[in-house]
Amino acid sequence: MYQTNSLKQKLKLFIYIFFPILITQVSLNLMTFFDxxxxGQAGAEDLAGVAIGSSLWVPVFTGINGILxxxxxxxxxxxxxxxxxxISQKVQQAIYLSIGLAVVILLIGFILLDPVLQMMSLxxxxxxIAKYYLITLGTGIIPLFIFNTLRSFIDALGQTRISMVIILIALPINILFNYMFIFGKLGVPAYGGIGAGIATALTYWVTCVIAFLILARMHPFRGYSLFTKWVKPKVTDWLEQLKIGVPIGFAxxxxxxxxxxxxxxxxxYNTNTIAAHQAAMNFASLLYMIPLSVGIALTITVGYEVGAKRMHDAKIYGLLGISGGIFIALFNGAILYIFREGVAGLYNSDPDLIHLTVQFIGFAIVxxxxxxxxxxxQGALRGxxxxxxxxxxxxVSxxxxxxxxGWGLANFTSLEPFGYWVGIIVGLSAGAIALLGRLMFIQKKYRKEMMDSSAS
Known part of the structure; x- marks a missing residue:
């Protein structure tokens, strides 16, 4: 990270930070995409089982990842x-916290997994498949949380290309493991959807080891001596991170x-409906990695400028990111509309399932x-x-x-399962409007504080 003095310099730095984050996020999401x-190629039941397992895991993972x-x-x-x-002490304390959070999640999963699955009419x-997909995936939670902590440190330094390289190495490894464990190749038994959990857990271990090696041996990370001068766990540092991270995680x-x-x-609903819904949601989530990456880049750039008390520069970065978000929204909608049938065909060859998936994708466009x-x-506000x-x-939203x-539309109108997607649209739209108002308020508040400080 470095100070910029013109809009052109800011745009250049933002793009330099943003694109590696985008490639990293897309590659991370591609692991779930390929799962x-x-x-789905192994069968509709395998697709539905992984869909249910992912639906239980993803909110937990993304919530905890917010803390990290x-x-x-x-x-x-x-x-x-x-x-x-x-910086070194803060990162070490964050690693301790990530391990503690992983242990807590594993204990909760051990207690609640069976009761939660039994509540569903599966x-x-x-x-x-859903149960053992989650159990096998759980063996990689600790290295996953440690890696995401290390990756957050790497990105905060503006070295987002390093995170990109790590994930680009891990992605083909994940695909190979999926090929082996889902379909039973290279001497490994075929586990179907459960094999996707095994493959993902193994990939988490690989990425964690690679990150440790890079941070220990490469410049500029080596200069921080992250792994040579360990400090004792410090609750006050954990509380500082939790104070910021818990609201991010819950949001x-x-x-x-x-x-x-x-x-x-x-x-x-029937297995085909669950599978079609998950297929459409899975691809839409892949496209969401683009605006999410803009948000992460804004957290880094805005946070850096706020730390240096350059509030005008922080605001300019915010405007750059939001403008990019509007363009991305239009681009994503066009991609989904043009390739909706081809996208549906990626998940299954059943014509009825493809037709149902195309209908769900129509709502995903909106x-x-x-x-x-x-x-x-959201990224700017975190900054x-x-x-x-x-x-x-x-x-609220x-x-x-x-x-x-969504529940009302699904149960009391002819929309049925599509009613839930309309509910998502309503909630997300309300949230976007409220977040914009909050950002404008925060920028005005900081501007006033700076003016009062200058006057005094």
């Missing part, structure tokens, strides 16, 4: 304030869990517009360390407005 697509992501604005602020000497084989959880809740509510607008704003109101906005609307 789903390759499981808090280290990014913390490090960005320290860099902006020229307090590099504190076919026996779908239930079995992300409320957003992602509405999609999981919809999938679970749709478990009352809701991703609001999502693409909101994600950059200001403004996270509590984002949590409230997420809770998704769970108080969106999900009840």
């Amino acid at each position: 789903t697509v390759m499981s 992501l808090a280290i990014t604005p913390i490090i960005a602020h320290l860099l902006g304030a020229k307090e590099d000497q504190s 076919e026996a084989n779908v239930n079995h 992300i959880f409320f957003e992602t869990s509405i999609f999981a809740a919809v999938t679970l509510l749709m478990s009352t 809701f991703q517009v609001a999502d693409a607008f909101a994600a950059p704003i 200001y360390k403004d996270v509590n109101m984002t949590l409230v906005i997420a809770l 998704y769970w108080v407005i969106g999900l009840p609307t």
Whole structure:
């Protein structure tokens, strides 16, 4: 990271940070994408089982990842304030916290997995696949959480290309493991959808090891001595990260869990409906990685400028990101519309399932517009360390407005399963409008504080 003095310099730096993040996020999402697509090729039951398992796992993972992501604005602020000497300790404490959170999630999963699956009206084989997909995937949670902490540190330094390289190495490894464990190749038994969980867990271990090696041996990371001068666990540092990270995590959880809740509510429909819904949602989630990457880049750039008390520069970065989000929304909608039948065909060859998936994709075109607008704003707010109101906005827009609307439309109109998607559209649109208002308020607040400080 470095200071910029013109719009051209800001755009150049933002693009330099953004594109590696985009490739990283897309590649990470491609792991789930290939889990789903390759499981679908094994059979509709495997696709449905992985869909249910993913719907339970993704909200938990993204919520916890929000806590881990808090280290990014913390490090960005320290860099902006020229307090590099504190960075190593903050990262080590974040690693301790990530391990603790992983253990907690594993314990909760051990207690609740069977009861939660039994609450759903799943076919026996779908239930079995979902359960053991999650169990096998769970063996990679600890290295996954550690890696995401290390990656947040790497990105905060502006070295987003390193994260990109790690994930680009891991992606083909994940595809190879999927090929082996789903279809039973290279001397490995065929596990179907469960094999996707095994493959993903093994990939998590690979990425963690690669990240450790890079941070220990490469410049500029080696200079921080992250793994040679360990400090003892310090609760105050954990609380600092949790103070920022918990609201971020819950905000992300409320957003992602509405999609999981919809999938679970749709478990009352037949296997083809669940599979088509998941296929459409899976591809739309892949496109969402673009605005999400804009948001992460804004957290880094805005956080750096706020740490240096250059509020005007922080605002300009925010405007750049939001403008990009609007363009991306239109681009994503066009991609989904033009290639909707081809996308549906990636997941299954059954004509009826393809037709149903195309219908779901039509609704995805609309809701991703609001999502693409909101994600950059959320990233900018995290750069200001403004996270509590984002949590409230997420809770109200998704769970108080969106999900009840979808449930009502699904159960009391002819929309049926598509009603849930209309509810998602309503919730996301309400959230995007509220987030924009919050960002404008925060920028005005900081501008006033700077003017008052200058006057005094």
